[in-house]
Amino acid sequence: MKYTFCNLLLILFVYSGFSQTKIIDVDTKYPVSYATISFGDGQGLFADDDGLFIFTEKRYNDVDSLFISSLGYKDLALSTLNLPKIIEMQADINKLDEVLVIAKIDRKFKTKTIKPYLDDDYYKCWLPTIESEIAVFFPNENDQLKKITSVLFPITLESRDWKKRKRSNADKRKFSTLFKVKFYKNDNGIPGQAMIYTNIVFRVTEKNGDEFELDVSDHDLFIPEGGFFVSLQVLGYTDQNGKLLPNKKYKEIKGRNGMVKIPTNFRPLLPFTNKIDAHNTYIKRVFISGNTWVQFKKGNSIESSLLKTNLNNYGVGINYNAYKDE
Incomplete structure (x- = not known):
């Protein structure tokens, strides 16, 4: 108290x-x-x-x-x-008019899953900052109608005691963090037009374990012909009721040429993987006007220790309904 x-x-x-x-x-x-x-x-x-x-x-x-x-x-x-x-x-209005309204589909379907890639190794993780948005591409393998029902976000928890970090029952550092999620159509290999114009946010805490499942079944998200991107962006820490707090967005560190602003990292960590052959992950700096998406891979002027060990992708998973032909 x-x-x-x-x-x-x-x-x-x-x-x-x-x-x-x-x-x-x-x-x-x-x-x-x-x-x-x-x-x-x-x-x-x-x-x-x-x-x-x-x-x-x-x-x-x-x-x-x-x-x-x-x-x-x-x-x-x-x-x-x-x-x-x-x-x-x-x-x-021009953007809102582009949203396609699809009537409720009442026919048989099969539930399918693309599993997320989980990892509890701290050294294989992306450190979330509010200045970056991460997008993951999901191709559409065939012309079957598919509706996204949930997104599976892998997360890595930190142990309170560093010496006990490899123990599954070790106490975890507490946090309450708010994320924003967006869905984009594929525009020649990069995130393009938004699939919906509704704010989708969720709060995650250490109690959620190593995976957070976000239910999006009410948003009628049908996978476009060219595939889609789902993105994740940290908004900051919240109070116990989920209210966004006025978080400190950067730390000031004294350097040779004066004070340098370093973005603040927020828990939870996001595990990256080298088990996906394609480079499906893209990043963007959200506070720069007109900034473009960059594929997360070597040679794209990205400074990251993850790329040095070929950890190229954030392994998000999805559940979806694959509808049978009429």
Whole structure:
């Protein structure tokens, strides 16, 4: 109880010390949840489920512009000078009109699984930061109609005691982390148009074990002819109720040329594998406007210790319904 009370005081202190800005839909006045707020220099943050975020000139004295984006909305650029308390975003009707509505399919199907690749080796893991989005490609092997029902995300837990890390019953470090998931059509080998414009988020804790199954059966996600990408992006730590906290997005370390900003890593770790022949994993820096996807492999100017040991892929799995022909 004492620990919880102290955390509550900290949260109240943080929120009371900074002014909040809210992002809403210009027509419905509903909050735009989990919008991306970029600073144009590779840094940024996210709004929470209520569309709220914290920005002050004192905290970000070198930032003069904000770039705000969210699935299904037109991008917005604002000056930080006299930033309004309420920011209105306009729905992008052209994008929303592209969404294909498929009637409920009532015929026999067979449930199939592409298993995830699990690993509890800390040294084979990607360290999640909020500046990076990871996408994994799933090809469509034939013209059979297929509906994605769930996504299986492998995670690696850390032991409290490093000396006991190889014991399966060792106590794990506690965390409560919020992730955002997106689905993209294949656009000539890279993630393209969004398959749906609904925010899909989930919270994971150490209690979920080494795999998190995300149920997406209600979203009518049918695998496109050219395959699809599913992406994962960490939003930050949450409180015990799943509310996104004002996380510190980077650490400042003194270097030869002054202070250097190093992105903060968030638990859980994401295990990579060398057991997939193709290079199915792509990465993107989310806070850089117009940034493109890069295939995660050697020779693509990516600095990662994972590539040195040929750990090229994040081994996500899926469950799907393969429908029989009428």
